[in-house]
Amino acid sequence: MHEQEQALxxxxxxxxxxxxxxxxxxxxxxxxxxxxxxxxxxxxxxGRPAIEQAHRxxxxxxxxxxxxxxxxxxxxxxxxxxxxxxxxxxxQFRENGEAREIQARPTMIAxxxxxxxxxxxxxxxxxxEMPAAAxxx
Amino acid sequence: MHEQEQALxxxxxxxxxxxxxxxxxxxxxxxxxxxxxxxxxxxxxxGRPAIEQAHRxxxxxxxxxxxxxxxxxxxxxxxxxxxxxxxxxxxQFRENGEAREIQARPTMIAxxxxxxxxxxxxxxxxxxEMPAAAxxx
Numbered sequence: 582m583h584e585q586e587q588a589l590x591x592x593x594x595x596x597x598x599x600x601x602x603x604x605x606x607x608x609x610x611x612x613x614x615x616x617x618x619x620x621x622x623x624x625x626x627x628g629r630p631a632i633e634q635a636h637r638x639x640x641x642x643x644x645x646x647x648x649x650x651x652x653x654x655x656x657x658x659x660x661x662x663x664x665x666x667x668x669x670x671x672x673q674f675r676e677n678g679e680a681r682e683i684q685a686r687p688t689m690i691a692x693x694x695x696x697x698x699x700x701x702x703x704x705x706x707x708x709x710e711m712p713a714a715a716x717x718x
Numbered sequence: 719m720h721e722q723e724q725a726l727x728x729x730x731x732x733x734x735x736x737x738x739x740x741x742x743x744x745x746x747x748x749x750x751x752x753x754x755x756x757x758x759x760x761x762x763x764x765g766r767p768a769i770e771q772a773h774r775x776x777x778x779x780x781x782x783x784x785x786x787x788x789x790x791x792x793x794x795x796x797x798x799x800x801x802x803x804x805x806x807x808x809x810q811f812r813e814n815g816e817a818r819e820i821q822a823r824p825t826m827i828a829x830x831x832x833x834x835x836x837x838x839x840x841x842x843x844x845x846x847e848m849p850a851a852a853x854x855x
Binding site: 617619620621622623624625639642643644657659660662663665667676684685686688690692701702704705706707708709710711712714715 | 754756757758759760761762776779780781794796797799800802804813821822823825827829838839841842843844845846847848849851852
């Protein structure tokens with residue numbers, strides 16, 4: 582496998598492992614200082630410190646002891662040092678004692694500076710039922 | 719204003735105008751041949767022909783005579799020829815005779831080849847109420 586693609590897949594694995602350990606600093610570590618993060622409710626978080634803080638909050642609350650599984654669907658190099666990584670996420674957690682699952686499609690835009698890849702943008706969209714009227718097939 | 723930023727804002731305006739004219743080919747024109755499009759229900763559409771076809775379907779159905787307003791929130795150059803454009807969308811349409819509105823946060827990743835900007839990735843996330851347990855403030 583392409584060495585750069587391998588590095589990007591490791592970044593995703595690092596985030597998955599950090600999520601599953603409830604480690605907010607580890608989850609935020611791959612982001613650039615000024616990274617943009619858009620979560621499944623459409624809110625935007627600006628910068629690594631705020632990304633870390635928001636994840637510390639949810640790892641201590643609604644997503645405590647949750648399990649997130651990231652599957653890399655594709656890695657595309659827009660430039661040798663800019664990559665788009667399409668991921669499918671499956672998040673399992675408990676809410677009021679009941680098992681819940683969220684499936685989503687996070688996309689990461691990563692840039693390589695001084696030989697190191699970092700996530701400049703992360704956007705997540707929940708996979709939900711499309712209204713029948715909007716379905717094309 | 720920076721000439722390249724101006725070109726990107728014009729691309730967004732072109733998409734907004736095409737949407738409001740119900741013009742699927744015009745809406746899809748700014749995308750690259752192999753562009754990735756993730757819509758608010760988390761589905762993925764691959765390539766400009768499929769993006770055009772999907773929009774032709776919704777422009778003739780659920781979003782017929784709808785009005786979409788794109789507000790560019792920021793343009794960030796990841797490289798001189800790779801840009802991230804953060805947009806807020808306000809879509810007004812009618813469903814069974816009732817007025818509906820969807821607010822969303824589409825992000826476009828654009829690349830410039832041979833002096834021309836094109837959209838390589840478009841991801842949209844609906845702005846929805848966050849569960850109280852997930853709120854950080």
